[in-house]
Amino acid sequence: MTKTQLSSSSVQPPQSLWLRAGSRSVLIHRRTAMISVALLLLVIATGIWALGIGGSSLNHHKVIEILTGGGTTGQRMILLQWRAPRIFAAVVVGGALGISGAIFQTLTRNPLGSPDLIGFTMGAQTGILVAIIVAGASLASVTSFALVGGLLAGAIVYALSFKGGFGGLRLILGGIAVSSMLGSFNRWLIVQADSDTAYGALKAVTGTFASVGWDTAGWALAGIALISLLVFGFSKSLETLSLGVDLGTTLGLPLQRIQALMVLTGVALVALSTVVAGPISFIALLAPHIARTLCRSYTSPLLASALTGALLLLVADVLGQAVLESLPVGIVTSALGGLYFLALLIAETRKKL
Secondary structure (H helix, E strand, O other): OOOOEEEEOOOOOOOEEEEEEOOEEEEEEHHHHHHHHHHHHHHHHHHHHHHOOOOOOOOHHHHHHHHOOOOOHHHHHHHHHHHHHHHHHHHHHHHHHHHHHHHHHHHHOOOOOOOOOOOHHHHHHHHHHHHHHHOOOOHHHHHHHHHHHHHHHHHHHHHHHOOOOOOOHHHHHHHHHHHHHHHHHHHHHHHHOOHHHHHHHHHHOOOOOOOOOHHHHHHHHHHHHHHHHHHHHOHHHHHHHOOOHHHHHHOOOOHHHHHHHHHHHHHHHHHHHHHHHOOOOOHHHHHHHHHHHHHOOOOOOHHHHHHHHHHHHHHHHHHHHHOOOOOOHHHHHHHHHHHHHHHHHHHHHHHHO
C-alpha cells in the first residue's frame, strides 16, 4: 500500500491511532497529539507577543504586519534583526533542553536523569570558562571547548556508571560527584583570573539571550535543529528502551549502540545550547516531567517535551525582560524550577494528610 492512511487500531486502546504509509507505521496517541498541538499554538502565540515587547512596544497586529512584509524600515530592523533572534533562540534552545532531558530520563528510567544533575551541563560550562580564561574568547574556541567539555563529562559519568548499568543509581551519583568537582574547578578558574576576564567569564556562564544574534548563534541553532531531527529518527527505539533492557534485547535492538548514540546526541544538544545562551538549569529536568503529566504517559514524549521546554524558556525570558528588569533567563529558570518542585512537594504532603 503506497497511500498514506489514518485508521483506528482494533488492538490499541481508543486513544491511540496508527499512521500508516506503505510498509511503515507510527503509533500516535491522541492525547499526546492534542497536547502537542496546543503547546505549539502557545509557543507561536507567546513568540508573537514577545516580539512586541521592548523599548518600542508593538501590538500583535503590528507584529504580524511586519512579519508579512509591512511596517517601516526601522520597525523591521527592530523586530527581525534585534528581537527575532532572541525569541527564536529561546524556542530552539528550550526545545533542545526538553529533548535532552527526555533522552536521559528515558535511558535512565529515572525522573532525575537530567543533564543538569548528571554533570553534562557543568562540563559544557567548564569548557566555556577554559576557552575564555585560558585559550582566549573567540567564538570558535568557546564552541569547541564547550562541546569537548560536555562530551568529556558525559564520558566520565558513563564510565563511572558502566558496571551498574546505565539506568542504575550509579549514574546519578556519579553525575552529582563529577558536577560538584567541576563546579569547584570552575570557581577556581574565575578566582585565578584578572577582574576583567573574570567578569566576562561570569557573564558567559550566566544563562542569557541578551547578546544572541543571527550571525553569532545561527550556526549553533542550525546544529541543534539537525541533531533534534536525528533524535526523532530514533524515537521508536528510545520508546522501546523505556520498556526495559530485557525487552529491547528480545526485540533485537543494538542496545549499546543506541544508548551511546542517544548519550552523544543528548550531550551535544546541551553543549550547543550552552554555547548559544550559557548554562540554563531546570528546563531539561522540568520539561519532560510536565510533558509526561500533561500527556498522561509513562514515558517522556519527545515532541511534547521539546515544545514544553520551548514554552518554558520563552516564558522565563519574557518574564526576565518585561517584569524582572532584564534579569538573565538562567536565574529566572532556577527560581521557577525551585518553585515548581516546592509546589509538588506541598501537593504530595497534602495527599498524605
